[in-house]
Amino acid sequence: MSIRSVALGVLFLAAAASTAFAEDQPGAQSAAEEPQWTEFQSPERGFAVTFPGAPKMTSAAVEGQNPLRQYDFQVSLGEDTVYSVVVFEYSPGKGPSPDNDTYVKLVNAYAKGSETRLRKRGTATIAGYSGFEAIADDKKGKLSHLIDVVPSGDRIYMLVTAGPKSHATGDGAKRFRDSFRLLGDGKPPEAQSVANPPDQ
16 A cells, blocks of 8 residues: 555645644643643554543544545643554554555655654654654744654554654653553553654
8 A cells, every 4th residue: 555645644634733733722731730641542543652631532544545534532631742552453464564665655644744853863763663763843943742653553653742842752752652552452562662762
């Protein structure tokens, strides 16, 4: 399958992430409150992750790419920090190849859609799986994005967190990324590895 369908979904994700900063979403917490980190599990989508609050979930078919569906799980903190897991789900046997080319196209599509500039990118081990990690900054240098891609069968998971300058390398972003794990038929490896971030 062509990466085009995933790229279209990623552009949709990036646009949603950009507007999340301006919206007052249910589940959003004020910056003054200390967030309550708790594990969230979605057995239907095959993952678990620790969010700093209760996520808001949305889903949509990726236009023109039926049967590709995109599921978004998102928590906003204040006006400038977002934590999100996006699941791109294909029909059985239709997922794209998990290779470096696919990852580069995905993060490039995210950077384009969010109007950010990629600062670092490279392969990474996330939840014991080979994946990809990138750091991007907005053009004004005020927001920092950490983007992780984890393929698993007919699903691609994107973990995206964005916040004030240096957020991508901060404790909250690392905690979010490192808490991610696959459930059920994702067949996690015997020993989970901590993600290896790209060189700073």
